[in-house]
Amino acid sequence: xxxxxxxxxxxxxxxxxxxxxxxxxxxxxxxxxxxxxxxxxxxxxxxxxxxxxxxxxxxxxxxxxxxxxxxxxxxxxxxxxxxxxxxxxxxxxxxxxxxxxxxxxxxxxxxxxxxxxxxxxxxxxxxxxxxxxxxxxxxxxxxxxxxxxxxxxxxxxxxxxxxxxxxxxxxxxxxxxxxxxxxxxxxxxxxxxxxxxxxxxxxxxxxxxxxxxxxxxxxxxxxxxxxxxxxxxxxxxxxxxxxxxxxxxxxxxxxxxxxxxxxxxxxxxxxxxxxxxxxxxxxxxxxxxxxxxxxxxxxxxxxxxxxxxxxxxxxxxxxxxxxxxxxxxxxxxxxxxxxxxxxxxxxxxxxxxxxxxxxxxxxxxxxxxxxxxxxxxxxxxxxxxxxx
Ligand SMILES: Cc1ncc(COP(=O)(O)O)c(C=O)c1O
Numbered sequence: 001x002x003x004x005x006x007x008x009x010x011x012x013x014x015x016x017x018x019x020x021x022x023x024x025x026x027x028x029x030x031x032x033x034x035x036x037x038x039x040x041x042x043x044x045x046x047x048x049x050x051x052x053x054x055x056x057x058x059x060x061x062x063x064x065x066x067x068x069x070x071x072x073x074x075x076x077x078x079x080x081x082x083x084x085x086x087x088x089x090x091x092x093x094x095x096x097x098x099x100x101x102x103x104x105x106x107x108x109x110x111x112x113x114x115x116x117x118x119x120x121x122x123x124x125x126x127x128x129x130x131x132x133x134x135x136x137x138x139x140x141x142x143x144x145x146x147x148x149x150x151x152x153x154x155x156x157x158x159x160x161x162x163x164x165x166x167x168x169x170x171x172x173x174x175x176x177x178x179x180x181x182x183x184x185x186x187x188x189x190x191x192x193x194x195x196x197x198x199x200x201x202x203x204x205x206x207x208x209x210x211x212x213x214x215x216x217x218x219x220x221x222x223x224x225x226x227x228x229x230x231x232x233x234x235x236x237x238x239x240x241x242x243x244x245x246x247x248x249x250x251x252x253x254x255x256x257x258x259x260x261x262x263x264x265x266x267x268x269x270x271x272x273x274x275x276x277x278x279x280x281x282x283x284x285x286x287x288x289x290x291x292x293x294x295x296x297x298x299x300x301x302x303x304x305x306x307x308x309x310x311x312x313x314x315x316x317x318x319x320x321x322x323x324x325x326x327x328x329x330x331x332x333x334x335x336x337x338x339x340x341x342x343x344x345x346x347x348x349x350x351x352x353x354x355x356x357x358x359x360x361x362x363x364x365x366x367x368x369x370x371x372x373x374x375x376x377x378x379x380x381x382x383x384x385x386x387x388x
Pocket of ligand 1: 075076077101102104154180183204206217218
């Protein structure tokens with residue numbers, strides 16, 4: 001018998017089907033009628049580029065986040081690039097990014113000709129360490145090769161970065177702050193939502209994100225009219241409104257109308273889905289606290305729980321044993337940024353926490369349609385896998 005089929009037969013024999021890391025189909029079935037009706041409406045009106053759904057979803061995103069403007073763009077990575085361009089970041093500038101994040105964070109910086117400088121992260125929250133940010137800025141100034149220009153904290157796994165502390169360091173050195181909130185739309189600090197935690201914020205609607213569309217999409221949120229105007233021009237070939245002249249260098253970076261339609265359907269249930277993600281995370285934390293290192297959510301912070309990520313010493317062994325039990329997991333991330341071949345030219349700092357996390361992190365299944373019995377099965381399987 002082929003091994004895949006025999007594994008399926010075994011898990012069915014045990015009375016349980018596989019639990020994948022993500023399951024987008026359950027949500028699609030739940031929202032099927034609404035999503036199809038909204039897509040049909042786009043097909044009927046035919047305004048596929050910057051149609052009314054984009055306008056409406058931008059208004060709803062801005063209202064949800066409490067930001068003055070939300071501008072729909074083509075992806076999270078493009079959101080970062082467009083925001084950096086709107087901020088005037090350029091070749092010769094240093095942009096400080098956490099070393100433990102998705103490659104797109106530093107890729108966006110390098111793509112516009114600026115240089116990412118890697119900053120270590122906190123081992124408990126997984127987010128940028130403000131003390132190491134201070135050191136990185138001082139080292140960069142002392143080296144004298146690059147001009148410190150901006151800080152780009154990442155809200156890893158959905159938890160907002162320490163914006164209050166980072167804003168202080170940034171202000172002391174005259175740096176701009178751009179939030180890479182690709183994973184955290186829906187998160188909070190105190191009374192302020194992601195989108196209003198930094199002067200400018202980029203987010204992603206990649207399908208597995210807490211608010212995901214059915215393809216690539218993203219948004220930029222800001223309070224600043226000036227930055228919003230620049231972003232609108234850059235996402236549309238650098239043109240102002242429908243004018244023919246390219247006022248600034250731009251790209252084809254708009255959110256598709258069809259993706260806007262999908263997002264409108266998903267926004268209707270987003271608050272409830274965030275609540276369910278939080279509930280699942282709390283159940284995991286209660287069940288796993290004494291077995292593995294669970295994520296720490298600081299007082300006053302709310303994570304959007306794009307991912308629920310534990311730390312465990314024998315990570316690869318635990319992962320293999322979970323797979324045998326039919327539990328899908330993910331490695332976000334197996335490499336710190338400076339360990340990617342693409343970023344070897346930007347290495348040079350000591351980043352021990354990021355390197356340790358790359359060896360220890362393991363993300364467990366989390367999505368709003370995960371059932372309670374499945375959450376319990378994951379917890380039991382992790383306990384067994386860790387003690388094997
Ligand atoms: C931290 C981070 N930054 C940027 C991105 C890029 O977003 P996208 O995939 O929409 O381009 C992602 C996600 O995929 C991400 O996780």
